[in-house]
Amino acid sequence: MKTKQALLIFTLLFIALQVKAQFNPHYQWTLLEQGLMDEIIGEASGETSFNHILEMSSYNRNRPTEEYATTLLEADYVLKKLKEYGLDGAKIERFESGRQAWDGIRGELWEISPGKKKIADYDDLRAMLASGSKNADVEAELIWVEEGREKDFENIDVDGKIVVTSGSPGGVHGVAVSKGALGVISFYSPRPLVDPIQIPWSGIRSRRSSNGEASESKFGFLLPPREGHILRDRLIRGETIKVHAIVETQMLDLDLQVPTCIIPGTDKDADEIIFSAHLFEGYTKQGSNDNISGSAVILEVARMLRTMIDDGRLAPPARTIRFIWVPEFSGTIPWVKAHKDIMEKTLCNMNLDMVGLWLSKSQSFFNLERTTYGNAHYLNDVVENYFRYVGETNRVSLVLSGRSGYLNRIVAPSGTDEPFYYAVEHHYGASDHEVFNDWGVGVPAIMLITWPDNYYHTSEDRADKCDPTQLKRTCVISAASAYTIASADADMVSSIAGEVFSNGTRRIGQQAARAFDMLRKVNIENFESTYKLSRSFIEGAGLNEAETLETLLELEPGDVATAEYIAGKVSLIKQIANSQAQGLDQLMESMAKKLGVKTISLKPGKLEKKAMQIIPQETALVKENGYSGYRSAIQEIPREAAMAYSRKIGNTSELQRLCNGKHNALEIKKLLDTQYRKVSDLETILDYLEVLKESGLIVY
DSSP states (O other): OHHHHHHHHHHHHHHHHHHHHOOOGGGGOOSSOHHHHHHHHHHOOHHHHHHHHHHHHSSOOOOOHHHHHSOOHHHHHHHHHHHHTTOEEEEEEEEOOSSOEEEEEEEEEEEEESSOEEEEETTTOGGGBOBTOOOEEEEEEEEEOTTOOGGGGTTOOOTTSEEEESSOHHHHHHHHHHTTOOEEEEOOOSOTTTOTTOOBOOBOOOEEOTTSOEEOOOOEEEOOHHHHHHHHHHHHTTOOOEEEEEEEEEEEOOOEEEEEEEEOOSOTTSOEEEEEEEEESSSSOOBTTTBHHHHHHHHHHHHHHHHHHHTTSSOOOSSEEEEEEEETTTTHHHHHHHTHHHHHTEEEEEEEOSOOBOGGGGTOEEEEEOOOGGGOOTHHHHHHHHHHHHHHHSSOOTTTTTTSOOSSOOOOTTSOOOOOOEEEEOOOOSSTHHHHHSTTTOOOEEEEEEEOOTTTTBTTOOGGGBOHHHHHHHHHHHHHHHHHHHTOOHHHHHHHHHHHHHHHHHHHHHHHHHHHHHHHTOOTTTHHHHHHHHHHHHHHHHHHHHHHHHGGGGGSTTOHHHHHHHHHHHHHHHHHHHHHHHHHHHHHHHHHHHHTOOOOOOOOOHHHHHHHTOOOEEOTHHHHTOTTGGGGGSTTSOHHHHHHHHHHSSOHHHHHHTOBSSOOHHHHHHHHHHHOSSOOOHHHHHHHHHHHHHTTSEEO
16 A cells, blocks of 8 residues: 555656646747847847937927928937948938928916916927917916817807817817917826826817818917816816916928938848838927837847847848838838839838837837738748747746746846737737838838837827837847848748748637637527628638738749748648638537528629629739829729728728739638728629729729
């Protein structure tokens, strides 16, 4: 008996030790070999990136007039650093802006009765004076108008007065001025409970009133909520407050300045990878995280790669890596239009927008925003590989590390040592990568971003909200991702294909789980429509994953072995999608019995057969005039028809991108339905395709 007990104890201890030793090896795997990763991690400097932020955006400053006429501080700083680092092709490209820039000179708001005190000063905080404000020197009484909606002005005489509001100054200003107000004071804030001293960057402009008359632009002051509430309470109590407002502004000519450089590839005929980050988001607003952080990181990535290549620690890549620092949208658009030749040989774009945030301060994540299905690309999975590596090796894992801490510590000396909170998300636009993703440009582009950001677009977007560790980790992910693609040979293509295939099976599985959940909740009335819709999610995901694998062929064009390998992976991913769809079919049959109805046939109807015969392919006209150039061909669409398309199609821009000769119209519907909440109407899709065809933008 004792022998048996001893054997049992030994066996249990052995099993326990084996369980403790278990771990999943992918957590420590990267596309680049570990030696190269060690070089990149060691070279990446969160402190250098943070210092760039301090130099360019340590505080919100008033630009001297001569700066507008010469070179803006940020552009000048980036250019000097590029030259210092020995970057090739370092220069500033300039483009006409087509409009003048508003510049604040002076903005003071004094209470003159019943007491004498300063309420706001542009010299204290630039955000205190709304951009667009016009010159003024007036004394007037204050009047409280609550949120400043039209109904809030009923039975209130604001003529010759300055209104005080908790509403957005831009909207309230138009209403108030049309009723005779001299200006507006607002303490609006998107996050008053999170941070009672932040002031949002806001602007005012002339607007048309409800009767169609244009209201003259006056001035607007902004207060932090903490101070605004005090002023509001005094007015609510019936106190009469008179103020003196002094505003001095000017409009200045300004060109669009785009610093740029390259890490040249050894193959001059090879394609390129482009990094972008907006250095300017307007010229009064200067945000440390939005987006000096992204600009600082790609500046550090350029230095890192140049240094490691010069030292012989990294082999020069075959493909060129290009860097551009742009005015948001306004500079990216003319740059892309001016470089159609570069766009034609650009593989992909990585856009960094707001990447330096101290994550825990905003309960934030570092997010990879993927491309849409219309711009399917392996870039998504390359970057996800490094996101996962940094994330899994920079957290304490009960299974992997136990008490030993991070498996590969990527922490800046002066930064936090908090875990790397990250997420891989579906596509999101609203930054410069959308210029590249545009149908007229056709370059697959992703965005890296920290979100949420509690200080975004406010006076509190300062350097103290950024974290050198987050900056270092972003440098590692960005440099490794770009170098992986720029240096990819046939072996690396095979490795990336494995990553796309593996992740793709997971993504198809997620869509299948979504489909199963939907179908389990049906009733008799929506049984058929829900089944067909949910099945399309699996089919749409399968189509996208297959097309993503095929994009890898651009890295090894003409290589027979690579083409055969990719074809094999494509065949397998289609089988996986088909297997998941068959699993849904089984559930459909089970639900049919439960509901007491017939099983559903997938035999296509008349409209579906018609859609299956239409395979739209874009024409040369789409890219002839670059970004948005194709829109002139469809601008004759009546507004009502355009609105109908928008209401009945998940996303018309994505529909356009899907007109690539690889999908029939029914498949396009499935690809749209998989990505968007709005279910696209097939007949409307066919109508819209006819419009594009008649406009010469597609052929069948």
